[in-house]
Amino acid sequence: MTAHSPVQRLAAHVRVALGDGPFLPPRGWTHMGAVICDASFHARRKYRSTIRPRLIRLQAAWPDAATVRGFQARLAEDLATAMDFNSPRRVATAHAITDLLVTERVDTREELHAWLGRQANRDALRETRGVGPKSVDYLGNLVGRSQVAVDVHLRAFAAQAGVTGPDYGELRAVYEETADLLGHDRAGLEHAVWWYMSQSS
Numbered sequence: 001m002t003a004h005s006p007v008q009r010l011a012a013h014v015r016v017a018l019g020d021g022p023f024l025p026p027r028g029w030t031h032m033g034a035v036i037c038d039a040s041f042h043a044r045r046k047y048r049s050t051i052r053p054r055l056i057r058l059q060a061a062w063p064d065a066a067t068v069r070g071f072q073a074r075l076a077e078d079l080a081t082a083m084d085f086n087s088p089r090r091v092a093t094a095h096a097i098t099d100l101l102v103t104e105r106v107d108t109r110e111e112l113h114a115w116l117g118r119q120a121n122r123d124a125l126r127e128t129r130g131v132g133p134k135s136v137d138y139l140g141n142l143v144g145r146s147q148v149a150v151d152v153h154l155r156a157f158a159a160q161a162g163v164t165g166p167d168y169g170e171l172r173a174v175y176e177e178t179a180d181l182l183g184h185d186r187a188g189l190e191h192a193v194w195w196y197m198s199q200s201s
Contacts, residue, residue, distance in 0.1 A: 006158075006163045006166070006174045007174055007177045007178050007181060009161045009162050009163055010158060010161045010163050010174055010175070010178045011178045011181050011182055012161070013157070013160060013161035014178060014182060014189070014193075015182075017157075017160075017196060018192050018193070018196055020182075021182075021184055021188070021189075021192070022184070022188070023184050023185065023188035023189050023191065023192035024185075024188050024191070025141070025144075025146060025185050025187035025188040025191060026141055026142075026187065026191045028109075028141060028142040028143055028144055029055070029059075029109070029142055029143075030066070030109050031058075031059045031065065031066045032065065032066060032067055032068045032070070032071055032107070032108065032109065032112070033058060033059070033062055033065030033066065033070070033071035033074065034055045034058060034059050035109065035112070035139070035142045035143060036068070036071060036094050036097050036098055036101075037054075037055060037058060037079075037083060037094055038051065038055055038138075038142055039097065039131075039135055039138055039139040039142060040090050040091075040093040040094035040097060040130065041054075041083060041085055041087070041090045041094070042138075043134075043135075043151075044152075047198070048198075054083050054084055054085060057084075058082055058083060061082060062074050062082065067107045067108055068098060068101045068102055068106060068107045068108075068112075069102060069107055071098055072098050072099070072102050075094075075095060075098060079091050079094060079095075089130060090130065092129060092130065093128070093129060093130030093131065096128045096129045096130065096131075097125070097128055097131065097139075100124060100125065100128055101115075104121070104124075109143045109144070110143075112139075112143045113140075113143045113144055113145060116136075116139070116140045116143070116145060117145075122136050125139070133168050133169070133172075134149050134150055134151060134168065135149075137149035137150075137172070138151075141187045141190070141191075145187070146185050146186045146187040146188075147186060147187055147190075148172045148175040148176055148179070148186050148187070148189075148190045149190060150168055150171050150172050150175065151194070153193065153194045153197035153198055154171070154175065154190065154193055154194065154197075155171065156197055157193045157196070157197050158171060158174070158175075175189065175190060175193075
């Protein structure tokens with residue numbers, strides 16, 4: 001690894017911008033309705049002001065949706081109304097993820113954590129309407145896996161370090177190697193970068 005490799009440049013920027021940590025990974029959710037809705041609704045929205053309050057309200061309104069099957073039963077009602085979020089496309093994604101997980105007999109946070117450990121299952125998620133590679137990684141972090149979900153904030157932070165151009169998988173690998181080099185939890189570093197960049201957005 002050269003001194004000017006993407007990993008070294010990103011590591012140097014992490015040290016300057018964020019310090020030495022420790023960087024704690026996000027806690028995610030134990031309520032599976034919140035997990036599925038977070039993964040389905042969060043993209044390109046302000047998380048703290050728009051998404052997180054709705055997820056907290058959903059958990060209070062639908063306590064029986066804490067499992068995937070419980071959430072599926074609730075979906076007979078209007079999810080857009082429950083989330084106070086009028087986006088048919090995102091509602092359809094939540095339904096599609098739910099249907100896949102029920103078919104796969106995945107019902108709890110622990111079961112989804114284990115299920116996502118198999119590449120074939122991640123590939124099946126990618127075939128779901130509205131689910132891209134970032135959503136798969138993000139869903140993993142919501143149930144306690146240590147992954148890097150590359151979004152606009154992580155791309156912008158990498159660009160500040162002079163790391164530009166890689167596709168999703170390449171940039172994710174750069175972040176993973178950077179976390180390993182610096183001795184940070186991968187999801188913890190991702191969350192620290194996201195928090196830092198979201199403060200100025």
